[in-house]
Amino acid sequence: MSKVWLIIQREFLNRVQKKSFLIATILVPLIFPVIIGGLFYVALKEAESATAETIQVLDESKMLKFENSKQFTFVLLDMPLEQAKKAYNETDDFGLLYIPAFNINKPEGLVLYTKENPSIEKVSNLKSSIEHQIQDLKLKEYNIDEAILKSLRPTVNLKQFNLTETGEEKSSSSGLLYGLGFFLGILIYMFVLVYGIQIMQGVIDEKTSKIVEVIVSSVKPFQLMLGKILGIASVGLLQFTIWIVLISVLSTVTMGYFGAKMPQQQAMEQVSKQIAPDSEVKEAMDQQQGQVTEFLVSASEIPFTKIALVFVFYFLGGYLLYGALFAAVGSAVDSQQEAQQFQFPVTIPLLIGYLGLFMFILRDPHGPISFWLSVIPFTSPVAMVGRIAFGVPDWQLALSIVLLIGGFLLTTWVAGRIYRVGILMTGTKVSYKVLARWFMQKG
Amino acid sequence: MNALETRNVTKQYATHKALDSVSITIPEKTIYGLLGPNGAGKTTLIRIINQIINAEAGSIEIFGEPLQEKHVGIIGYLPEERGLYKKMKVGDQLMYLAQLKGLNRKDAFARIKVWLEKFEIKDWWNKKVEDLSKGMAQKVQFISTVMHEPRLIILDEPFSGFDPVNAQLITEKILELKENGSTIIFSTHRMETVESLCDHIALINKSKKNSGGAQNPGKGTVQNQHICNRT
Numbered sequence: 001m002s003k004v005w006l007i008i009q010r011e012f013l014n015r016v017q018k019k020s021f022l023i024a025t026i027l028v029p030l031i032f033p034v035i036i037g038g039l040f041y042v043a044l045k046e047a048e049s050a051t052a053e054t055i056q057v058l059d060e061s062k063m064l065k066f067e068n069s070k071q072f073t074f075v076l077l078d079m080p081l082e083q084a085k086k087a088y089n090e091t092d093d094f095g096l097l098y099i100p101a102f103n104i105n106k107p108e109g110l111v112l113y114t115k116e117n118p119s120i121e122k123v124s125n126l127k128s129s130i131e132h133q134i135q136d137l138k139l140k141e142y143n144i145d146e147a148i149l150k151s152l153r154p155t156v157n158l159k160q161f162n163l164t165e166t167g168e169e170k171s172s173s174s175g176l177l178y179g180l181g182f183f184l185g186i187l188i189y190m191f192v193l194v195y196g197i198q199i200m201q202g203v204i205d206e207k208t209s210k211i212v213e214v215i216v217s218s219v220k221p222f223q224l225m226l227g228k229i230l231g232i233a234s235v236g237l238l239q240f241t242i243w244i245v246l247i248s249v250l251s252t253v254t255m256g257y258f259g260a261k262m263p264q265q266q267a268m269e270q271v272s273k274q275i276a277p278d279s280e281v282k283e284a285m286d287q288q289q290g291q292v293t294e295f296l297v298s299a300s301e302i303p304f305t306k307i308a309l310v311f312v313f314y315f316l317g318g319y320l321l322y323g324a325l326f327a328a329v330g331s332a333v334d335s336q337q338e339a340q341q342f343q344f345p346v347t348i349p350l351l352i353g354y355l356g357l358f359m360f361i362l363r364d365p366h367g368p369i370s371f372w373l374s375v376i377p378f379t380s381p382v383a384m385v386g387r388i389a390f391g392v393p394d395w396q397l398a399l400s401i402v403l404l405i406g407g408f409l410l411t412t413w414v415a416g417r418i419y420r421v422g423i424l425m426t427g428t429k430v431s432y433k434v435l436a437r438w439f440m441q442k443g
Numbered sequence: 444m445n446a447l448e449t450r451n452v453t454k455q456y457a458t459h460k461a462l463d464s465v466s467i468t469i470p471e472k473t474i475y476g477l478l479g480p481n482g483a484g485k486t487t488l489i490r491i492i493n494q495i496i497n498a499e500a501g502s503i504e505i506f507g508e509p510l511q512e513k514h515v516g517i518i519g520y521l522p523e524e525r526g527l528y529k530k531m532k533v534g535d536q537l538m539y540l541a542q543l544k545g546l547n548r549k550d551a552f553a554r555i556k557v558w559l560e561k562f563e564i565k566d567w568w569n570k571k572v573e574d575l576s577k578g579m580a581q582k583v584q585f586i587s588t589v590m591h592e593p594r595l596i597i598l599d600e601p602f603s604g605f606d607p608v609n610a611q612l613i614t615e616k617i618l619e620l621k622e623n624g625s626t627i628i629f630s631t632h633r634m635e636t637v638e639s640l641c642d643h644i645a646l647i648n649k650s651k652k653n654s655g656g657a658q659n660p661g662k663g664t665v666q667n668q669h670i671c672n673r674t
Binding site for chain 1: 456457490493494495496497499515518520522524525526527528529530531539540542543544584587
């Protein structure tokens with residue numbers, strides 16, 4: 001064991017003392033807020049400077065009304081279609097909308113002419129506005145008056161609560177959970193991939209620099225592999241811890257600078273206001289404030305400690321599972337280029353977990369595919385951390401944890417058998433058949 | 444006492460037999476030459492002695508005891524395919540390798556200093572390996588093989604790639620180590636180096652016959668062993 005400890009120490013110190021580690025560790029927490037802030041800024045500027053698109057309307061039915069909105073300015077025409085088309089072509093306007101006389105029970109023949117392909121969003125906004133008008137026309141035919149028409153379209157603010165088994169109501173916010181699952185899932189995917197590839201590179205380096213035979217004359221190949229995997233894991237954990245600390249310090253400092261309070265603190269205050277028996281305060285809040293409060297209440301009811309623990313477990317579990325496979329790949333090849341053909345199959349299940357996160361987990365966190373993705377060890381690291389914020393039954397979490405532990409023990413065992421033979425082989429043309437033979441080889 | 448005794452050591456790979464019932468006896472405090480062409484199985488035998496791989500059959504005794512994990516500390520091994528961590532400093536690297544051989548930090552430090560002085564390269568401690576010339580790196584590799592004062596030293600093609608000056612220097616150190624009581628196994632395919640240095644020579648050779656009928660030059664078996672005692 002003391003030899004494994006020596007190897008862990010070397011792997012750890014060797015990486016941590018590098019300049020690149022220092023740069024990555026300090027820059028990442030700085031770069032991310034800058035990028036996100038930059039994108040927000042650009043998006044805001046664009047939204048501010050966006051002008052309404054002009055649409056020329058040739059309405060032969062004379063039944064519809066067109067009101068200018070933020071998005072569209074309408075210009076009404078009164079001329080034959082052919083002439084209107086020609087005139088439109090000479091302008092820079094966004095589009096020409098042609099509405100023939102139509103039967104409201106069967107509206108047909110409406111056409112939108114544009115010069116370039118318009119975005120789906122714009123077209124669907126235009127379409128729904130026309131549909132609403134036709135709907136209103138039909139309702140009017142049934143002699144329903146305008147006041148009733150208006151009341152038919154109320155603005156709904158759907159509050160969400162989770163009813164727990166004990167009957168307790170917990171407010172929930174799908175948007176918030178989606179964001180959290182999305183972020184954590186991607187984080188695990190990136191961590192496992194980045195550090196897994198570091199293991200592979202480390203193994204290839206030892207092989208190409210030919211130090212490996214000297215080392216394995218002092219330690220067992222399995223000890224060397226284990227030491228390397230654990231050493232790099234400790235680098236990852238250190239880096240992650242530094243990021244968390246840096247990000248918290250940075251956000252506190254920035255918030256302090258702008259005179260704002262920490263979001264958690266605000267949340268706490270809002271919550272205490274809401275649960276206070278004095279309901280006047282609550283009533284005084286307008287709707288918008290109410291929504292913000294709901295969001296913060298939802299945030300405060302997410303079990304962050306549990307999520308953090310689950311995250312660390314799945315990071316380590318996923319990393320160990322894939323790390324062993326990456327070590328085996330590194331041991332089998334003589335160069336980085338050669339590694340690619342084996343690296344790809346190893347990353348496929350990880351990729352499936354990643355795609356599953358978007359296709360199933362975040363859309364339907366409690367569906368059968370989401371369940372399977374989050375218990376099968378190869379996809380569970382990404383899938384389970386993406387799912388955990390939505391609330392996962394304890395038995396499923398336990399099953400997933402047990403399977404992941406079993407999974408990494410299995411891959412470590414398989415990888416160890418390939419590794420012990422692979423690291424001593426140079427210049428061999430490696431195929432899956434050769435890998436299988438190494439795996440079966442005795443002694 | 445014998446430093447090493449192998450009895451009927453056999454190693455079978457999936458496609459060929461690398462060692463077929465090899466028995467050698469190496470007396471203590473001698474230089475023992477293991478001579479044979481490339482691919483004869485010398486490296487396989489050496490790896491088995493170093494416990495890097497296991498034999499299918501046969502037994503090995505080292506200084507009268509059956510070979511076990513604890514013996515890695517009394518063996519020093521310079522493989523034919525040898526190298527160092529390029530990004531590490533000479534001193535750190537030697538400290539790491541010495542500790543893997545079981546020395547504590549204090550002893551490792553003291554012995555490495557002695558050896559660096561012997562080779563007059565004291566000021567290399569903080570040099571990175573990637574900044575060393577090939578000859579310089581070879582000195583460091585040799586030191587890493589002998590710094591823990593092993594009782595059995597195994598050198599696989601030690602002079603390959605050495606310039607004559609360095610080869611002479613290393614030869615002197617090898618003889619010095621023998622004087623101080625170490626046993627040395629010297630594996631090479633070059634007759635002349637063995638002749639000038641070794642007390643005993645074993646010849647490991649490929650089999651030219653195949654039982655299956657068709658000839659396959661890749662299948663080596665150990666057939667002949669001649670032990671010639673020069674003293």
